[in-house]
Amino acid sequence: MGGAGRGFAMRARGAGANVIVTEIDPMKALEAQMDGYRVATMESGGASGRPVRDADRNVEVIRVEHMKAMKDGAVVANSGHFNVEIDLED
Numbered sequence: 001m002g003g004a005g006r007g008f009a010m011r012a013r014g015a016g017a018n019v020i021v022t023e024i025d026p027m028k029a030l031e032a033q034m035d036g037y038r039v040a041t042m043e044s045g046g047a048s049g050r051p052v053r054d055a056d057r058n059v060e061v062i063r064v065e066h067m068k069a070m071k072d073g074a075v076v077a078n079s080g081h082f083n084v085e086i087d088l089e090d
Contacts (some may be wrong), residue, residue: 001028003033009037042066064090 001010001023009019009032021037023029029039042062062076064087070076078086 001025001032006032006035009035013037061085063087 001021005021009021013019013036019037021032021039022030022042023039024030033039043065062078062085067076076086
């Protein structure tokens with residue numbers, strides 16, 4: 001829930017979306033929860049939404065098992081800094 005993620009979540013919620021935040025940093029996850037967002041892991045429901053958006057700087061945040069759990073027609077968007085956040089090869 002850095003600046004880009006927080007801004008995207010705020011705008012999505014303002015447009016009526018049910019926003020689920022996935023965050024690996026415990027403090028940022030707590031901040032997201034205190035901002036009123038549901039916080040989950042990718043495995044427990046973070047990948048079940050549509051669209052799924054990534055703004056992380058880590059490698060392979062969205063992997064094939066997450067893609068398989070996504071609803072039909074899900075849109076995956078990477079607005080992170082590099083092209084490594086989504087495991088494109090799998």
